[in-house]
Amino acid sequence: LQSMWDRFRQSPSLFNMGIEAIGTGIQRIFGYRQDVALALAQRLLEQDPTVRNQILRRLARRAPDRFQAFADLLDRSNQGLIASAPGRMEIEDR
Numbered sequence: 001l002q003s004m005w006d007r008f009r010q011s012p013s014l015f016n017m018g019i020e021a022i023g024t025g026i027q028r029i030f031g032y033r034q035d036v037a038l039a040l041a042q043r044l045l046e047q048d049p050t051v052r053n054q055i056l057r058r059l060a061r062r063a064p065d066r067f068q069a070f071a072d073l074l075d076r077s078n079q080g081l082i083a084s085a086p087g088r089m090e091i092e093d094r
Contacts, residue, residue, distance in 0.1 A: 026040050
């Protein structure tokens, strides 16, 4: 928590806070290392829908039983931090 707080203070933007929140969720829910989780979070928030769907599919395959908890986290982050993002973040073919 302290390292996360230090990173917020170094770059205090809503976008960076969203990356941190989603990265922490990826780390805790799916067991990725912190650096990998943050990279995935950044790609989820910055890239086109095709890349986002590839990442979401990979996460769903890694832990299908915990994917819903992560989807709920994304929805809360989307509503609270990224108000301009359209709708729910879902895998397109579902």
